[in-house]
Amino acid sequence: MYAIAPFQATRREAAAQRLKLIQIRLISEAIHVVAALGIADLLADGPKSVEQLARAAGASAQSLARTMRALTSLGVFSEEMPDCFTVGPLGEFFQRGAEGSLHAAALFFDGEDAAGVVELFEHCVKTGESATQNYPGRPAVSIGCSRTLGGRKCSTPR
Numbered sequence: 144m145y146a147i148a149p150f151q152a153t154r155r156e157a158a159a160q161r162l163k164l165i166q167i168r169l170i171s172e173a174i175h176v177v178a179a180l181g182i183a184d185l186l187a188d189g190p191k192s193v194e195q196l197a198r199a200a201g202a203s204a205q206s207l208a209r210t211m212r213a214l215t216s217l218g219v220f221s222e223e224m225p226d227c228f229t230v231g232p233l234g235e236f237f238q239r240g241a242e243g244s245l246h247a248a249a250l251f252f253d254g255e256d257a258a259g260v261v262e263l264f265e266h267c268v269k270t271g272e273s274a275t276q277n278y279p280g281r282p283a284v285s286i287g288c289s290r291t292l293g294g295r296k297c298s299t300p301r
Contacts, residue, residue, distance in 0.1 A: 170217065171252065173210050174237065177219070178249035182211070183230055183237040186220075190229040 152160065177183065180200040185191060193211065197204035211220050211228050218233040230238070236245045266272070 170213070173213055174219065174249050175252075176210055177214065178237050178246050180207075181239070182207075182220075183234050183246075184239055186228065186230045186234070187238055190223050190227050193226045193228065196228065 180202055182196055182200060185196055185199050193204050193208040196202075196211075197207045200207070208226060212222065214220050214234075215222050215228070215231065218231045219237070220228045220234055221231040222228055235241050236243060237249055238244060239246045
């Protein structure tokens with residue numbers, strides 16, 4: 144069993160922490176976007192300007208720069224100089240060929256397909272049905288949701 148330290152904070156700190164939890168979905172979507180565009184792969188051989196990345200990925204340079212800056216604060220990318228990025232400590236995990244790559248997971252758990260997974264997850268929690276029964280043919284990716292909920296087991300897509 145995992146022990147979780149109680150969260151001790153002022154009301155304002157608690158609200159800020161909860162807002163961060165709500166924003167996780169946006170971070171996840173940003174990771175999906177850069178994975179789908181192959182940005183980490185484009186940076187495999189070193190730093191590139193956002194203009195170069197946008198051109199290679201078929202994206203808006205201004206929008207890509209904002210997205211990458213948001214992920215820079217999380218260590219996915221590093222901005223070496225204004226509008227010039229490289230892969231950050233966490234970014235290599237989004238390169239397709241990297242050992243331990245999470246590229247496929249970033250594509251699977253976010254974006255359009257994820258909306259269906261989220262809806263399916265809610266259905267699973269409400270009914271106790273296995274997600275694999277309702278969503279056959281999903282790629283072999285598991286998030287390990289196998290806890291008993293109200294005496295029922297909820298399986299994730301496999």
